[in-house]
Amino acid sequence: MMKLLLLKELKDGMKNYRFIIMLAAFIFFAILNPVMTKFIMPQILREQMGDLSEEFISSMIDTSQRGIIRAYISDVYEVCILIFILVMSGIVSSEFRSRTLAVSRLSGKSSAQVVAAKFAVFSIFIFTAAVLANFINYFYASTLFGKGIDATAMLKSGTLQGLYFIFILSLVIFTGSFFTKPMMTSLASLPPAYGIPIVGKLLDIEEYLPSGLASESALLSISSPDWLFTNILITVSFIALFLVISTARLDDVEFTGRRK
Numbered sequence: 001m002m003k004l005l006l007l008k009e010l011k012d013g014m015k016n017y018r019f020i021i022m023l024a025a026f027i028f029f030a031i032l033n034p035v036m037t038k039f040i041m042p043q044i045l046r047e048q049m050g051d052l053s054e055e056f057i058s059s060m061i062d063t064s065q066r067g068i069i070r071a072y073i074s075d076v077y078e079v080c081i082l083i084f085i086l087v088m089s090g091i092v093s094s095e096f097r098s099r100t101l102a103v104s105r106l107s108g109k110s111s112a113q114v115v116a117a118k119f120a121v122f123s124i125f126i127f128t129a130a131v132l133a134n135f136i137n138y139f140y141a142s143t144l145f146g147k148g149i150d151a152t153a154m155l156k157s158g159t160l161q162g163l164y165f166i167f168i169l170s171l172v173i174f175t176g177s178f179f180t181k182p183m184m185t186s187l188a189s190l191p192p193a194y195g196i197p198i199v200g201k202l203l204d205i206e207e208y209l210p211s212g213l214a215s216e217s218a219l220l221s222i223s224s225p226d227w228l229f230t231n232i233l234i235t236v237s238f239i240a241l242f243l244v245i246s247t248a249r250l251d252d253v254e255f256t257g258r259r260k
Contacts, residue, residue, distance in 0.1 A: 002116070005117035009121040016090070019125055021087050022087055026130065027133055027136060029080065033068060086186055090185070091173065092250075096180040115173065123166045127162035130158055130162035131155070161214070167210045168193055170238070170242040172185065173243065173246050174245060177249035196209055207230070213232070
């Protein structure tokens with residue numbers, strides 16, 4: 001029974017182009033950022049400011065491998081999260097409109113199985129996409145600007161990125177269990193997705209919030225701070241809480257697909 005649900009989510013992900021859109025977004029920024037910095041940005045600066053020396057351009061743009069990769073990571077958290085929320089906003093809320101949740105319930109599948117299947121399929125995908133795109137960016141940055149960062153640091157960074165996106169996925173599933181329209185799910189997911197990092201920085205409590213994973217991934221360090229393991233446990237706890245509440249919310253649905 002669980003296998004059928006997993007296959008359903010795989011088919012839906014491909015049918016609605018969710019896999020393709022997210023993978024394309026990650027790879028687009030992974031490739032574009034080094035190319036833009038190497039070839040396009042210097043040309044734009046020369047056209048706007050005249051004939052500039054390479055040394056002056058380098059002083060304005062961080063052309064080190066670390067700088068290029070950190071710029072890519074910034075794009076991931078600023079843009080890819082937005083794309084991710086918009087693309088994934090319908091994975092739960094659309095179940096109400098299409099009445100597929102009712103069909104699942106009538107066929108003997110529990111709400112917990114429905115939520116678990118969605119979470120499993122899309123968390124594996126987004127984790128793999130984050131790590132893969134990280135190494136694609138690492139490859140292009142190394143080719144164009146030389147090597148300076150160990151691949152182990154990239155693996156750690158990609159892993160933390162992937163875990164943070166899994167947290168965002170659980171947030172989208174959670175908000176989607178409250179709304180029947182994907183747009184409302186998006187609007188409800190965006191404030192916490194972008195607000196948590198801001199609160200963490202303002203109050204200096206990032207080490208206790210999931211956004212701490214994002215900040216640590218941008219450091220591109222092999223070593224880990226003492227608080228990282230605790231932060232991972234806190235993030236996993238948030239994920240589990242969101243999934244439990246989402247399951248309870250879906251249990252509170254009639255077979256017609258409407259709230260009781």
